[in-house]
Each structure stands twice: as structure tokens, then as C-alpha cells.
Amino acid sequence: MASIFKETQSIKEAVAFINAIDVNKFSRLISRIIQKLHLKGERILSEDEELKLQAALSLEKPALTLVLETVSFILEQAVYHNVKPASLQQQLEAVHVSPDKAEVFTQTWASAGPELVDKLRQTVFAPKKLEHVGWQLNLQMAQSSQAKLKDPSAVLQLGLRAEDSEAQENIFVEFSHQELLEFYNKLEIVQGQLDSLT
Amino acid sequence: MSSHQTKESSFLGGRIPPEVESMSRYLKDASLTLDQDTFRKILKALVSSIEGRDCREVMRHIAESSVIPEEKLSHIVAGMYRVLTEAIRIPTSSLKQEAFKEDLRELRIPEDFITDFASVVFGSRRAALEAVTSERDPHLPTLDELRWRVDVTISTSSLARALQPSVLMQIKLSDGSLQQFEVPVSKFQELRYNVALILKEMNDLEKKSVLQIQD
Numbered sequence: 001m002a003s004i005f006k007e008t009q010s011i012k013e014a015v016a017f018i019n020a021i022d023v024n025k026f027s028r029l030i031s032r033i034i035q036k037l038h039l040k041g042e043r044i045l046s047e048d049e050e051l052k053l054q055a056a057l058s059l060e061k062p063a064l065t066l067v068l069e070t071v072s073f074i075l076e077q078a079v080y081h082n083v084k085p086a087s088l089q090q091q092l093e094a095v096h097v098s099p100d101k102a103e104v105f106t107q108t109w110a111s112a113g114p115e116l117v118d119k120l121r122q123t124v125f126a127p128k129k130l131e132h133v134g135w136q137l138n139l140q141m142a143q144s145s146q147a148k149l150k151d152p153s154a155v156l157q158l159g160l161r162a163e164d165s166e167a168q169e170n171i172f173v174e175f176s177h178q179e180l181l182e183f184y185n186k187l188e189i190v191q192g193q194l195d196s197l198t
Numbered sequence: 199m200s201s202h203q204t205k206e207s208s209f210l211g212g213r214i215p216p217e218v219e220s221m222s223r224y225l226k227d228a229s230l231t232l233d234q235d236t237f238r239k240i241l242k243a244l245v246s247s248i249e250g251r252d253c254r255e256v257m258r259h260i261a262e263s264s265v266i267p268e269e270k271l272s273h274i275v276a277g278m279y280r281v282l283t284e285a286i287r288i289p290t291s292s293l294k295q296e297a298f299k300e301d302l303r304e305l306r307i308p309e310d311f312i313t314d315f316a317s318v319v320f321g322s323r324r325a326a327l328e329a330v331t332s333e334r335d336p337h338l339p340t341l342d343e344l345r346w347r348v349d350v351t352i353s354t355s356s357l358a359r360a361l362q363p364s365v366l367m368q369i370k371l372s373d374g375s376l377q378q379f380e381v382p383v384s385k386f387q388e389l390r391y392n393v394a395l396i397l398k399e400m401n402d403l404e405k406k407s408v409l410q411i412q413d
Contacts, residue, residue, distance in 0.1 A: 079356060081358055126366060126380035129382065130367075135396055137400065146331070156396075160377070171369075171375075180397055180400070181397065183344065184394065184397060187389065187390045190386070193348045
């Protein structure tokens with residue numbers, strides 16, 4: 001397959017730094033980066049962690065930043081094209097990443113990659129996402145305007161979460177038997193559409 | 199206590215409400231001469247009011263054109279309103295027309311007026327009256343409208359080939375709120391499963407013998 005990244009000047013520089021890093025430390029670094037990759041807008045490492053890492057890897061701040069950005073970029077491209085591990089290894093070696101580092105990169109990608117791809121597949125652009133479904137079945141016995149009822153009624157709780165927030169917003173909807181049946185029929189129609197896709 | 203009576207107490211309860219007591223007193227009062235025409239006008243205005251329409255104008259007109267002193271008239275109106283609302287509260291399966299009429303006869307309300315009352319409580323407009331009064335009672339929002347869309351995401355900025363189906367739903371609730379949200383396919387299955395489960399439980403509940411008893 002076509003290469004997913006070109007050997008630009010900055011990649012050359014980054015590779016030079018990468019090759020100098022101890023392989024075990026590098027392995028841990030990649031694992032850490034791949035964990036945080038799906039979180040857009042969040043720093044991969046906190047300020048503290050970056051400082052510690054600079055010391056541990058004997059890299060100055062600009063060098064460390066370049067390494068982090070390059071590794072992230074390579075992984076993002078790998079995700080985007082959903083490359084096979086073997087292909088990734090080949091391409092890394094093509095830009096002169098040392099074999100031991102390329103191996104570590106590839107192994108991490110092979111184990112954590114599929115999960116990352118899956119997570120990104122599920123990422124939503126809609127303002128809110130349905131996260132939780134809860135319900136309660138009640139038997140209504142009476143109300144101000146009517147005595148001696150025996151009406152079953154269901155309350156559906158829909159927990160929605162916006163993409164960038166932690167808080168879940170709950171919507172409560174009440175249904176009579178007939179109303180719930182109509183709702184279910186609509187869901188069945190949607191299911192029919194989903195089925196026709198596979 | 200007559201031997202042929204099998205029911206416990208009047209549909210108005212163990213103690214007759216005071217406004218109904220005074221109403222029946224005034225209706226019996228021959229000197230007041232409440233004619234059936236006026237009675238029917240009041241009845242019609244009350245039904246209109248129960249249905250939610252403003253009937254103050256109509257009521258004022260009735261009061262002005264009637265010879266009955268306003269204070270006594272207001273007692274009559276209050277009593278009539280109480281009779282109607284209490285009767286509508288009880289399902290027709292429990293309170294039958296004959297029993298209703300009997301209860302009113304015990305209050306010595308003239309037979310013509312009883313017939314008129316019965317024609318409202320057991321007439322064709324009964325279902326509409328029940329629906330309107332029921333709406334005013336507390337309840338959670340119900341589903342007014344559900345619109346949906348099935349999408350397949352071909353690719354995103356993160357994935358060249360995503361090929362992920364998803365459902366977008368827009369629900370409009372009876373309290374006016376509008377919610378739009380995406381439902382991942384797995385959650386959709388969960389929603390569908392749960393709704394089916396509730397329906398099954400509702401069916402089981404409705405079959406239970408305890409609920410079949412008419413009271």
C-alpha cells in the first residue's frame with residue numbers, strides 16, 4: 001500500500017531522536033500515547049510528566065515535543081488508513097527507524113490499534129448521544145380527575161450526554177400501553193432499515 | 199334504609215358536599231322558579247368550562263337575565279359543577295346511569311334536571327370531558343413526535359473507512375421540548391429490547407386476575 005507518511009525533514013530529525021531512546025522507555029511511551037490518541041484536544045502528557053520524561057530520556061523540550069508529535073502523527077495515519085502491522089513496520093524501517101524500535105512500534109500497534117480504530121468509529125458528531133436507557137412500569141390507580149383507574153404506564157429514562165461534557169442529561173417520557181406500542185412499531189421500522197444495510 | 203338498595207353510599211361520597219346540599223335545597227324551592235331552560239343553559243356553560251373554555255361572559259348573561267337572586271344562583275351553579283365533576287371522575291363501569299339517577303333522587307332533585315345531568319355524564323361528550331380533565335393532572339411529558347434517520351458514516355477525519363451505521367433521533371415531547379441525539383446501533387438494540395420487555399410486562403400485568411375485578 002502507499003506509504004502513510006513521507007520522510008520529511010522533521011521526520012528525519014524525530015527518527016534520529018527516537019533511535020537514541022532506550023527501547024523499553026520507548027515502548028512505554030508509545031503505549032501511553034496510543035491510549036490518549038482518541039481524546040481530541042487533550043494533552044497526551046501533563047506538564048509534570050513532560051518534565052520527568054525530558055529528564056528520563058535526556059531530551060530537551062523541543063526535541064521531546066517533536067518526538068511526541070511525530071509518534072502521534074504516525075499513529076494517527078496508521079489509524080486513518082487502518083494499516084496492517086506488517087505494513088507499518090515496513091514503512092517505519094523505510095524512514096530509517098531502527099529495527100528494535102520499529103518492532104516495538106508495530107507490536108504496540110498490533111495490540112492496541114484495533115481498539116483505537118473501534119473507539120474512533122464510535123465517535124459521534126451529533127450534539128448528544130444516547131448513553132443510558134432506564135425504565136419503570138407503573139400501575140396508575142387514580143388521579144385528581146379520575147378515580148378507580150387501573151392503567152399501566154411506563155416511564156422511559158433516556159440518558160443523553162453531549163460529546164464534550166461529563167454530565168448526563170436525563171429525559172423522562174411517559175407512555176400508556178397504546179403509546180408504547182406505537183413507539184415500538186416505529187423502532188421496528190428503524191430496525192428494518194438497519195437490517196437492510198448488512 | 200330501603201331493602202332493595204345494594205350500594206353503599208352516593209357517588210358523592212359518604213357526606214354530601216355542602217354546595218350540593220344547598221343546590222338541591224334551592225332546586226326544590228318552588229318559589230325560586232328555576233325553569234328548565236335556564237338550568238340547561240347553566241349546564242351547557244359548565245360543560246364548556248370543564249372542557250377548558252372561558253364561560254364567564256355566558257354566566258354573567260345568565261345571571262343578569264334570570265329572576266333568581268345572584269347569591270342563590272351561585273350556590274346552584276357550584277352544586278351543579280360539583281355533581282358533574284364528581285360523576286365524571288368515576289368510570290362508567292363503576293357508576294351506572296341508574297345508580298347515578300337514584301343518588302340524585304335521594305337528594306330530591308327534580309326528575310327533569312336529573313335527566314339532563316345524566317345526558318351529560320353518560321352522553322356522547324363523556325369521553326372528551328374525561329380526556330380534557332385528565333390532561334390537567336400531573337404527569338411526565340409524553341411523546342408527541344418521533345423523527346429519525348439512519349446514517350452510515352463512510353469516513354471521518356480520523357478514519358478513511360469507517361462504514362459505521364448510526365441512528366439519529368429527534369423527539370418532541372408534550373411539554374414542548376425538542377431533543378435531538380444520536381443512538382449508536384448497540385444502544386438502539388438495547389432501547390428496542392427494553393421497550394419490548396416493558397410491553398410484555400404490561401401485557402402480563404393486564405392479564406392478572408386482580409385487575410379484572412370491577413370495583
